[in-house]
Amino acid sequence: MISTILKEVETRDLTREEAIELLGIDNKSDAFYDLIKVANRMTREQFGNKAYIFSQIGLNAEPCSMNCKFCSMAKSNYVMDGEFRKTMADIEDLKKTARDVIEAGTHDLFLMTTADYPVDEFIRIGQALREIMPPQVRLVANIGDFDMDTAKALKAAGFTGAYHIRRLGEGRDTDIDPARRIQTLDVIRDSGLELYYCVEPIGPEHTYDELVDEMMRAKEYGVEAMAVMRRTPVPGTPLAEKGMITAAELTKIEAVTRLVTKPVRSMNTHEVTPMTLIAGVNQLYAEIGANPRDNVNDTEANRGYGVQKTIELLRDAEFEIDLD
Template identity: 35%
Template sequence: MSPEPRREDVLRLLSYAPDSAQTAFLGRLARQTAREVAGDRAGVWAAFGVDTAPCSMSCAFCAFGASWGVVRESHEWAQEEIVAAARRYAAEGASWIVLRTTEHYGRERLEALAKAVRAVLPPSCALVANTGQMAVEEIRNLGRAGVQMMYHALRLGEGRDTPFDPAERRQALRRIGEAGMELAHLVEPLGPEHADEEIADVLLAALEAGAKVCGVMARSNVPGTPYGGAESVSDARLAQVAAVIRLCGGVNTPHVCVHPPVSQAVAWGANVVVVETGAIPRDKKEAAADWRGFSMDDARALLLRHGYVVGGA
């Protein structure tokens, strides 16, 4: 295991202009690092939003926030629909199948759903849970149900755009490792206003917690939420952050994800892109098919175009 990078080094890499020659050099170096660390292998992160409901937490960037009135009714997808989608994504080559649930779904129900989904997945496809903060034994119960990885994050703006205590989020990250579960953690939701210092701190939190899948996700400015109408982060900045994550993660973080699927970020070392369906906290409406039309075929084509071997990431 290599040591985590120094904060001052992360800040230096983030400080260059996204369209500068220095950042272009870092991008090329990040792509070479992906070749050496990941063996040029890439994968697709296929996520299913299991349920949607107005949420009392009302995070400023989330369409589910009850205070915004964007999502007014609760809805759950049937287990057979989720299992069918998981089977399809796995058959089409997804490396991870992700079950994303709200706090309302319930731990025992999530365990039962995980068992049903795991039963139709090949051994090469990992099952991931993206849900609320959990105790160590609850995480272990998910592991017994077939979950191999948890998605959890210290968000950008934690405690400012969210009601959550950043210290508690950091503790929740540590519990995932204590329970013997692998961690996935993106630097998110990234907007143009986020300073280098905050990005560096969130990235270091992910690396210190041992994230095997890391990366960056742009904020979707959903109309009706506090960020509706706000400026979006540029593709160039998203690609720069992905490159910095690749360079800082080194051998400890073979999988670097970018969402949405920005081509420049894939060219600069990101080897994971996301396909998703169902309930989407970054949209006013649920997705009956692939969100924003980005399919498994599209994901595979993008990764292949940048020289990756797709599958088994």
């Protein structure tokens, strides 16, 4: 029963069946507000009403051989407005961008590439940026699948964590074997890198069973910074015709994910959806450069939010942000 689940969630872990029951709540019912009330209270109490900004720099926009059917950079349906690749030749520009977003208020800095970007170059860029970053700012890799040698090299270069997921529809809507994604998740855990996880990219066709699979996976890996993301229907990508879930549906999924996974550091929804800030979200992403949900090379000027805008939104929701 929903009221019993919501009463007991703070003192015990939820089962898979209970998660599915919560996801079945009607978004226009009173139970919806009971759900987001509990998620909001748990986040504000557990994190001392503090909020966090993660900034992500996309280092390249090039046709990617993994052919994810929702991605603007898939080789099979490349719809970006151009191509670029940042390398060590651009390191001074990248240092300036990193300094700017850190000074503006970034807690964790993510570097993202497509799956085919050369990992050695990526590690060299990370190492060079680490040298100018304050020690308290975490450095996170968002790249293709990798093995233990690469995980060790990432750590040696100063990376503290990696964003990696088994996507919804992996192997069906992407050209990647789901088992390969799990291998990388294991490598991240075993190497001591911090794993950042997300239930994504959520589309109207995904069942609640599929969503709960990923919530349970995050729980199993002990993820501390958790997220959910709805799929953006980028025109020209094969899955665009399936459309997008509503902000209310995303808010419910985020609240349930927060209750199931109980992250100890932060909870995020992506793309930025202000409604979720009263439902358990206390972390937002600022985005610079390319991303798979946009068709322009500099998402900050289009779909993406900059650091200042994310700070404004979090403060508008009456979160406190430590900027040091």
